[in-house]
Amino acid sequence: MSESPEPLLSVQGLEKHFPITKGLIKRQVGAVKAVDGLSFDVVKGETLGLVGESGCGKTTTGRLITRLLEPTGGKVVFEGRDITHMSQGALRPLRRDMQMIFQDPYSSLNPRHTVGAIVGAPFRIQGVKTEHGTKKAVQDILELVGLNPEHYNRYPHEFSGGQRQRIGIARTLALKPKLIIADEPVSALDVSIQAQVVNLLEDLQNELDLTYVVIAHDLSVVRHISDRVAVMYLGKIVEIADRQALYEAPMHPYTTALLSAVPVPDVKRRTERERIRLQGDVPSPLNPPSACRFHTRCWKAQEICKTVEPPLAELATGHQVACHFPENAPKDAVPGDAGTAVPA
Amino acid sequence: MSFLELNDLRVHFPTDDGLVKSVDGLTFKLERGKTLGIVGESGSGKSVTSLAILGLHKGGRAMISGEIWLDGEELVSASAEHVRTLRGKKMAMIFQDPLSAMHPYYTVGAQIVEAYRIHHHVSKAVARKHAIDMLGRVGIPQPERRIDSYPHEFSGGMRQRAMIAMALSCDPELLIADEPTTALDVTVQAQILDLMRDLQQEFNSALIIITHDLGVVAELSDDILVMYGGKCIEYGTAEDIFERPEHPYTWGLLGSMPRLDRARTERLMPIKGTPPSLINVPSGCAFHPRCAFEGRTGGKANTQVPELLETEGGHLVRCHLPREERRAIWENEIKPNLESV
Structure with a gap:
């Protein structure tokens, strides 16, 4: 976003290639390009949604940003500081400002710790002293996320899925972080509970001035909570735009196909809806298709898509797309300009 | 009488903590060629219902009462051996997670052939040809080659297709799909839903689709049953449920x-x-x-x-x-x- 001079988080050309080794001496024979050159900024107070199908690298991206995985290339800049190759020791104070919410509320909480110990762990690890003691601080946070503070001494198995996710959120919020990476925060929950947690995340954002990167595969949930949305396909961003622009006038054929594939609970229009049906599955990231990675499933693909990789170009204000033949593009825009395109 | 009729079906499980009333008095009817969507959250009893229809609780600790009439036959009181002869041919199920529903040691083809040969007395070669046909029908490319693949060699969507092929191999008259697309990506989900719709029209079978996703139900169902705490709390046509x-x-x-x-x-x-x-x-x-x-x-x-x-x-x-x-x-x-x- 151009109007904001200093983004809270800036990701530049981020790459993660997992090596594939073979034989006794672990000779490297290839690489899974899980994340292959991502660039985006997140400004303070906004929510960026990261959507894509399984295997597109969205979870890996979240883990790279929080340095739970080592990037093999590119840069992660948080509050103006390059944290890409910071040591774990130097990183620790930064962990206060950058936290993660995990998908599975069952496996992300230690079953042998009480809620108090789980939510209090960040204080202990970071050596944070609070005015009225850790217990009071933990109980305040439990109340904030809608749990009963008296449940301090209970164990995770005593709670339902939705309540466990609240415990996870409480732990995330303990040290008042600035940036929260939420990896599929609601996909393991029942529909009625999903809505509770989505509303909670929104309330907390307003109250505590949080910045979110929400990773999810559910396009309707992402539209509901995000200000901007990035669509990923096989390790690359194919389109990034404001929520409204992306959902109402998607430019990339993949985005269009994704949106039209979502089943809509409207029985009146089920027969008349026009759908784009993609053929086949997402190709393996081990051997991604040449140039534009979507060309094997794209109905608009032509010769150029197989030979020249379309760059992620800004075709309208704040609307970037990587496609040679974008839809809904303004007339004067030059998509996939041959001058700037990178030959594969 | 309808093709499938459930009459006050109750499935209760005795546990150390007390009696779990998973399904507590469920009644509905379903005709051939129609689709019923069963919607509910986890623990509402939707999967237990489907397993009860297929007779998969028999021999377990479940206490089942009520009646299940399938094409004029009562299944709750029928013997486990008899229900087994109906499974596969008369009724079949598509499970949520194809990786755990398929046997990892056998090729996909062998698993389809096995089911087909139990119900049809044909040679292995004929059954194999039928299996290749079925895999082709559900949209698996190069079925004559893929038939010898193992389940783990298939992608998620392909595996789900193979499961559908397996379930349909004996032309069942009743097909139950329990969260058939929950494990799949949206673009693949759309393909599978289209496939199920087409195949149902072709075979004129009765279809029960169990899901928590209202969007999926709206796409496929004629009638919808909403379950809560083991009971039906609302039942009507898709228009009834979504419009009023x-x-x-x-x-x-x-x-x-x-x-x-x-x-x-x-x-x-x-x-x-x-x-x-x-x-x-x-x-x-x-x-x-x-x-x-x-x-x-x-x-x-x-x-x-x-x-x-x-x-x-x-x-x-x-x-x-x-x-x-x-x-x-x-x-x-x-x-x-x-x-x-």
């Missing part, structure tokens, strides 16, 4: 769901609380602790179990609120919020 739902729980489900086909609502309207424990089901209406309109029932909510009553033309609702009041609440309080910008 009358149960507060159904309203809650619709309000909880962000929708792509409407303008974005500022705020979702969740249902408060959590789904009930099936050991200590709340007294009276099982939904009353979470119901926003509980106060308007005149104190009946936590003392009397409401009956499943017809409001209009086959649309059944289990709620204490008077019909006119339900309609007024839907028109004035719920519907405008669902459509607001």
